[in-house]
Amino acid sequence: MKNKELANLFDEWADILEFKEDNPYHIRAYRNAARLIRDLSEDIEILAREGKLLELPGIGQKLQAKIIEFLKTGKIEEFEKLKQQVPDTIFSLLDIPGVGPKTVKLLYETLGIRSVEDLKRAIEKGELLKLPGFGLKKVEKIKKGIELLEKNGGRILLGVAVFIADRIINLLKEHSAVERISVAGSTRRMKETVGDIDILATGKNLEIIEAFVNLPNIKEVLWKGTKKATVIVEEGEQVDLRVTEPESYGAALQYFTGSKAHNIHLRTICLKQGYKLNEYGLFKEEEKIAGKTEEEIYKALGMETPPPEIREDTGEIEAALEHKLPNLIDYKDIKGDLHIHSNWSDGVSTIEEIALKALKMGYKYIAITDHSKSLKVANGLSEEDVLRRNEEIDKLNEKFKGKIRILKGMEVDILPDGSLDYDNEILSQLDFVVAAIHSRFTQDNTERIIKAMENPYVNAIAHPTGRLIGQREGYPLDIEAIMKKAAETGTALEVNAYYNRLDLKDIHCRLAVKFGVKLVISTDSHHVDHMWMIKLGVGTARRGWVRKEDVINTKNLKDLQKFLKEKRRKFGTK
């Protein structure tokens, strides 16, 4: 799948055009194409082969030709030439918050700055201050921007952002000055990484801001005004709080939730209908039509309200206009977590502690899925261990009877040849088997996973692509072949909700729905304190337009067991 590579190329193309001060609408066309291709759930190569490129919104004759050239030759001649006109390290400067293309151009042409390192040296020498439009504050801002960039590459993992946002909101919610408060931005959309954390509130402005900057866990206050404050929390991440008038709260929430692409598209709809939309409300002429809630605004436009997680301009606006939005899986629909490690393998918590936590979360069942014997580093269980552990589960099930059901599960390694780490005799004594790859991350693992899915006892594939966000690309995989096999064999694919995995990711979830594949959303918890992450998995699934009926752990226990047995029956085993 070359989607990502091509998307990056078009983004770089846009960067270069921006630097050259080319026509801004050309630049936008490349940016749009990059975003479109990056968010595509289908393989661009397949779309090209089927002649469907022109059907993509924003792809015309010229971009089509460029895409085809890239897919054929691995490069685009015009782009190669363009690249030579600009020093290639220069675009790393654009990643610095507060530095845009105009600044990059100025820095390069006056001081010959080509990289972040160059810029740091120039700041040290005080050279920036001599430039037109540069003062002490601006230089200081750029300096801070560089620090921020070097700390985290500019992106925060969703799990970290949600954790921080929840902590802040839960504290502020209790404050008497706060009327309403919500997370906004890409955190609300549950994007797998976010730039900074945005929180929106309404109530008594000054009191809210004062309460915010004085919260515990705040390391530094960067900015404090009457409508907005920016802080750095102890984790080192930046959090923005905005306070708005109650009559504009919905409009502001809509506006600051984005995505940018969704908002741009939405405003063109507004224009067509004779409205104007901004963060204060929806207006006809000068008259305000809506703004208190998001629903009010979308309703006035004749639309359903798209859930935040799908506001990416990938079809949700059209669907909302036609009142055909899918009924997405809800955070409350999950009835159990089917991938949890206990202290029998490499987990920290006991099975009983896990069951108690699950009860507290309102679950009806859980599966304890310890590692299998080959995974020695994770204290994988021998066959005898499995049986002894199962006895403990039996006892606990007696104890928790009528409250929660503990399923005997295992996360079984898929060996290099695609066979499983236990024979079927052991597997048949388990209620839930999730198979996983933990070795050979560089080879193409399609065949290995397909072979595992052909085993009648394998109910699900854990973290199917093997990626770790920001650390490791997934192994090469023919994802569509995996989807087809999963649908055919009745094997679920996992949406692993652990915060640095989110695997399957959003666009793969959407593909799974298309292929009729069943999903299972699980946390891969190694401690009871990880189990909250289920909401990251549900958010990821929602981003992939997943409905309740697509996910097996929304079923009640009986129906889940029926589903699990169905595969064994299909293959003629007990």
Add this chain to the structure above:
DNA sequence: GCCGTTTTCGGCCCGACTGTTTTCAGTCG
């Protein structure tokens, strides 16, 4: 470079904030 219920040419979302200016440019979301 794309696109079409006003258009195959001439549009293309919108406003705030900051820092540096004294009327505005650049960046951001």
